[in-house]
Amino acid sequence: MADLQLDDVTKVFVEDDGNEITAVDEVSLAIDDGEFLVLVGPSGCGKSTTLRMVAGLETVSDGAIRLGGSVINDAKPAERDIAMVFQSYALYPHMTVRENMSFGLEESTSMPDDEIASTVEDAATMLGIDDLLERKPDDLSGGQQQRVALGRAIVRDPEVFLLDEPLSNLDAKLRAQMRTELQRLQEDLGVATIYVTHDQTEAMTMADKIAILNDGQLQQVGTPLECYHEPANLFVASFIGEPSMNFFDVSRDGETLVHDDFTYELTSAVASELGDHDELVLGIRPEDIELRSTQDDTHSYETFVDVVEPMGNENNVYLTFDADSTETFVATIDGLNHVEDGQSVIAHVPEDAIHIFDRASGSALRNRTLDTQAMPEPQL
Amino acid sequence: MATTTTDESEHTETESGLELRRIALYGALLALVGAYLSPLYSGLTTAFKTQEAYRNTSPLQPPLEGFTIDPWVTAGSELAFAMVNSFAMVIPAAVLSALFGSLTAYGLTKVDWRGQVFVLVLFLAAVFIPYQAVLVPLRQFWSMIGLSQLHPRGELVELTITHIAYGIPICTILFRSYYQTLDSELIEAARLDGASLARIYRKIVLPLSLPMFAVTLIYQFTQVWNDFLFALVLLSNRSNYVVTLELNALAGSMATDYSVQMAGAFIAALPTILVYILFGEQFAKGQTL
Numbered sequence: 001m002a003d004l005q006l007d008d009v010t011k012v013f014v015e016d017d018g019n020e021i022t023a024v025d026e027v028s029l030a031i032d033d034g035e036f037l038v039l040v041g042p043s044g045c046g047k048s049t050t051l052r053m054v055a056g057l058e059t060v061s062d063g064a065i066r067l068g069g070s071v072i073n074d075a076k077p078a079e080r081d082i083a084m085v086f087q088s089y090a091l092y093p094h095m096t097v098r099e100n101m102s103f104g105l106e107e108s109t110s111m112p113d114d115e116i117a118s119t120v121e122d123a124a125t126m127l128g129i130d131d132l133l134e135r136k137p138d139d140l141s142g143g144q145q146q147r148v149a150l151g152r153a154i155v156r157d158p159e160v161f162l163l164d165e166p167l168s169n170l171d172a173k174l175r176a177q178m179r180t181e182l183q184r185l186q187e188d189l190g191v192a193t194i195y196v197t198h199d200q201t202e203a204m205t206m207a208d209k210i211a212i213l214n215d216g217q218l219q220q221v222g223t224p225l226e227c228y229h230e231p232a233n234l235f236v237a238s239f240i241g242e243p244s245m246n247f248f249d250v251s252r253d254g255e256t257l258v259h260d261d262f263t264y265e266l267t268s269a270v271a272s273e274l275g276d277h278d279e280l281v282l283g284i285r286p287e288d289i290e291l292r293s294t295q296d297d298t299h300s301y302e303t304f305v306d307v308v309e310p311m312g313n314e315n316n317v318y319l320t321f322d323a324d325s326t327e328t329f330v331a332t333i334d335g336l337n338h339v340e341d342g343q344s345v346i347a348h349v350p351e352d353a354i355h356i357f358d359r360a361s362g363s364a365l366r367n368r369t370l371d372t373q374a375m376p377e378p379q380l
Numbered sequence: 381m382a383t384t385t386t387d388e389s390e391h392t393e394t395e396s397g398l399e400l401r402r403i404a405l406y407g408a409l410l411a412l413v414g415a416y417l418s419p420l421y422s423g424l425t426t427a428f429k430t431q432e433a434y435r436n437t438s439p440l441q442p443p444l445e446g447f448t449i450d451p452w453v454t455a456g457s458e459l460a461f462a463m464v465n466s467f468a469m470v471i472p473a474a475v476l477s478a479l480f481g482s483l484t485a486y487g488l489t490k491v492d493w494r495g496q497v498f499v500l501v502l503f504l505a506a507v508f509i510p511y512q513a514v515l516v517p518l519r520q521f522w523s524m525i526g527l528s529q530l531h532p533r534g535e536l537v538e539l540t541i542t543h544i545a546y547g548i549p550i551c552t553i554l555f556r557s558y559y560q561t562l563d564s565e566l567i568e569a570a571r572l573d574g575a576s577l578a579r580i581y582r583k584i585v586l587p588l589s590l591p592m593f594a595v596t597l598i599y600q601f602t603q604v605w606n607d608f609l610f611a612l613v614l615l616s617n618r619s620n621y622v623v624t625l626e627l628n629a630l631a632g633s634m635a636t637d638y639s640v641q642m643a644g645a646f647i648a649a650l651p652t653i654l655v656y657i658l659f660g661e662q663f664a665k666g667q668t669l
Contacts, residue, residue: 057568078574090565094587103583108574152569 004031004054004160004192009063011049011216023049025216026063031160031209034190036183040203041213042239047196050213051162054194055084067159078108083153084162087169089145091137091152097124098133101152108156123154126185143174150182154189161186161193167202179206200240204228212236229370234362237283237355243316246289246329248282249359257282257356261321265298267351273366274356280365281357286316288353288368289331291339292346299351305343311335319347427451427642434639451637455630455644461619462626463647466605469536469622470651473543474600478593480544481551486585488552489559490567491577500556506549511609518542519613528617535620539611543604551596558592559585594662602652623648 011024024046031037039047052058054065056077064071072080083104091100101120105111111119124130127147137145146166153161166182167175183206186193197203203210204224212219212227212235220232231237237245250257250264255271257264257280264282266274274280292300304323309316314335318328323342331347339345356366422439429437433446484503488496522542527534562585570580608624615621621629630644656663 055568055572057571077568077572082572084569084572086565086569088563088565090563090569092566092570092584103570103575104573107570107579152573156573 003033003066003068004194005029005064005066006050006054007064007066009050009053009065010061011046011053011058012061023216024053027213027216027218028063029211029218029221031192031194033192036186036193036195036206036208037211038195038197038203038207038209039211039213040197040200040239041219043198045213046216047198047213048164051084051164051194051196054080054160055082055162056080080160081158082160082162083156083158085149085153085164085166087165089137089149089166089169091145091148093137096134096136097129097140097148097151100137100148101155104152104156119155120151123151126154127151142170143178146170146178150185154185158191161191163193163195165197166195168197168199182206200242204240210240212239214239225372230364230367231355232364234281234283234357234364237357237364241285243286243330243332245283245285245355247357248329250280250282252278252280261325262301264349264354270351270356270366275365277358277365279359281359281362283355283357284329284349284353285368286330286332287314288350289329290348290350291317291331291333291337292348295346297348300346300348303345303347305339305341305345308339308341315339317345319345423642423645426638427646429639431637431639448639451639451643452647454640455647458630458640459623459626459644459647462621462623463651465536465620466623467651469540469543470601470604473540473547473604474597477544477547477551477600478596480548481553481596482555482586482589482593483581484548484552485555485559486581489556490562490564490580490585503549503552507553511546511607515609515613518610522614532617533620535615535617536622539614539622542610542614543607546610547600547604551600554596554599555589555592558589562588591662591665594659594665598655598659598663601655605652 006027006029008026008028009024010022010026013021013023015021027046027050029037039050041047049058053060056072056075060073065073067080067082092103095103098117098120101123102116105116105119121130121133124133127150129144129147129151132140132144132148137148140148146169149166163182167178170178179202195202195206203212207224209221210224210227211221214235220227220236222230227236227240231240234247238247248259250259252258252274255266255268257266259282295302301321303319303321305317306320306326306328307318309318312335314332315337317331317333317339319331320326320328333339352369354366355364355368357364418440425441425443426434426439428443428447428449428451430446430448430450433443433448437445487493488500488503522528522538525538527538531537566584566588567580570584575583606624608628611622611625615625627644627648631641
């Protein structure tokens with residue numbers, strides 16, 4: 001019933017000197033009931049502005065925002081049946097946790113006091129902050145403040161949750177913990193959620209659906225795996241994934257991709273997908289590069305190890321084609337595989353894992369082929 | 381080894397240098413304290429001396445011979461009514477100018493509307509209008525309104541309103557700089573919670589401005605309490621005199637009795653000192669914000 005829809009939503013800011021800045025450019029999105037959508041992009045890409053338009057904190061320059069079928073462009077924030085968690089949490093510092101959580105219900109509903117109290121207590125119990133109700137925000141830890149901010153949103157029982165970088169003020173460990181907790185909470189409540197972040201890990205791990213924004217323009221909407229394995233363009237390919245995809249500027253000569261340091265033979269099936277584009281970018285995810293000791297096929301290249309970053313479970317190995325070169329690309333290998341700086345290795349770039357982009361437009365011409373496997377049912 | 385010894389000698393050298401600087405600093409500070417306190421001190425000693433003792437002893441000498449509290453009694457009875465007038469004027473003037481200043485600043489920082497820069501510039505400019513520049517138009521304005529003809533206390537109301545109006549710009553500027561540091565997300569959260577502009581002010585902004593209220597109240601209280609010029613121009617009826625005017629009259633009528641004048645000066649200054657003591661903690665909080 002929520003079905004939040006953004007149709008060609010545009011936000012133009014007019015500066016004092018008359019300059020117009022388009023912060024959000026014709027963004028169209030649809031969020032189904034219970035869906036968790038993550039809006040992700042670099043700083044200044046318009047993701048927060050988009051969220052603030054949905055919240056009613058910014059006016060919409062063009063386009064329509066619909067909630068359950070009716071346009072809410074001009075509705076006041078309080079009339080939109082949405083709740084928002086701010087990056088700073090925006091807890092009222094002079095009120096206790098209980099007062100913070102009750103405030104919205106007191107202001108926007110005619111709920112009797114005892115019902116407000118029980119709603120607040122239920123939400124507090126759900127979030128595990130029921131013993132903090134009489135404390136002031138300043139006396140709480142970052143994680144507890146975060147929970148209060150969530151609680152304040154939950155008690156409103158809204159159609160849509162808006163979360164604006166809610167985890168960015170927490171330390172790494174707590175962030176990972178809250179990430180799981182938020183996901184579980186959202187699943188339990190079943191409320192449509194828009195979550196804004198610049199952190200692609202949060203986007204990948206939490207989202208039902210990711211929407212990637214850059215320069216105010218929507219780059220791709222899809223499941224985390226779609227965005228990871230089938231990026232629509234160079235931006236998405238480079239933004240999603242850590243360490244990010246390796247890119248090589250290549251030009252095409254028939255069925256061969258020519259780079260300054262190497263050539264890459266394509267099968268005719270792959271080559272035919274490229275149309276008449278000649279200036280291309282070859283992309284390969286670090287984990288798809290295999291390091292071998294023998295050169296056994298055309299897609300293997302002699303490389304030198306520049307730097308090794310051991311992560312424990314895996315090693316990020318920075319490779320160069322030339323022992324003296326500083327232009328590196330990265331391969332991720334198992335953490336127990338031992339490689340050393342300066343060592344020479346053979347890098348294998350399998351053809352079914354490569355991505356090819358048009359260099360001028362950045363759009364993907366070919367994405368890797370996927371062979372996903374379901375986890376086998378346990379035989380007990 | 382050689383390097384260690386140089387290090388040590390340098391160390392002791394800087395330590396003794398530090399010691400000397402500290403002594404010089406405390407010496408200078410003590411001298412300043414003495415310089416600032418000496419007029420207060422001699423005023424206080426004078427206020428406890430009989431006329432004769434005043435003439436025969438140095439002002440720095442404590443009032444051991446010829447000790448009396450008569451000057452305080454005389455000055456107190458002379459100033460009592462004017463003190464009441466002053467309080468009746470200063471309290472509403474300080475509270476209302478702070479309140480209006482806070483409201484104006486809220487409207488100029490946390491509410492978005494066209495043309496607020498122009499209004500802000502007007503307030504900024506108003507801070508710098510000297511008292512002297514408005515004396516004549518002020519007198520003419522109140523003659524036109526004629527509050528003093530309606531009620532014998534009208535003059536005092538005129539003076540109160542004048543001080544409120546004159547205080548709003550500086551209060552607005554003080555509150556504005558404070559509200560600019562207030563997290564806008566708080567206001568937005570309250571808007572999402574369904575609070576109206578007025579409710580946001582009442583429930584969020586006002587409680588969070590209490591330290592700033594202490595600052596503006598102390599400032600306005602002192603400013604208005606000590607004002608002489610507006611009172612001189614607006615008050616003609618002796619029964620409406622505020623304490624600054626009455627103190628002046630006291631000095632005029634008893635030209636030679638310095639003991640009474642000193643006691644009167646202390647009595648007149650007492651409320652401003654008390655206000656600092658009462659709101660001092662809040663004041664310090666507001667200043668560090």
